[in-house]
Amino acid sequence: VAENSGTYAVIAANMCKQVVALQATMAMMAAKFPGAFNGYTMEITESHQKTKVDTSGTAKDMVESFRGLGLDVHEDQIRKIRDGAEQVAFGVPNEALDGHAFHTYTLKSGDGSVEFQIKHNICGRGTYGDGIADAAMSLASRVAEGRHTKLYEMMDALAAAAMR
Secondary structure, three states: OHHOOOEEEEEEOOOOOOOHHHHHHHHHHHOOOOOHHHHHHHHEEEEOOOOOOOHHHHHHHHHHHHHOOOOOOOOOHEEEEHHHHHHHHHHHOHHHHHOOEEEEEEOOOOOOEEEEEEEEEOOOOOOHHHHHHHHHHHHHHHHHHHOOOOEEEHHHHHHOOOOO
């Protein structure tokens, strides 16, 4: 819809610029080092406020990068936590239960002797507002330049170094 509207837009599953930078880094790592984690297993756990019924788009995006790194992982293996008591046990502060995004990606070698863990935990929504403001500034500069391309991703704003 946005592409055919003739309107400039930034489309992103996540507007937190640091999370988007992590996603970009993981995608580059998968492209540069395909199969680096062959033989490893993976667990993905994500927690969001109880009103979010779908699986995290960020976690789904990360699955693609991990698959590129050689992990046999699929979106249906993402564990969603929406129960308050379980969220607190996962590390979510009580005051953030109504607005948070906690993700943990755990990779283990086949024999269990090596473990990697990547986490990104967000309490509140302020970081998303910062990302939206940066995306808007990036978009405004592209409009001012008269760019023919009108549809962008948040990674485009990062790449343009249009961050505050």
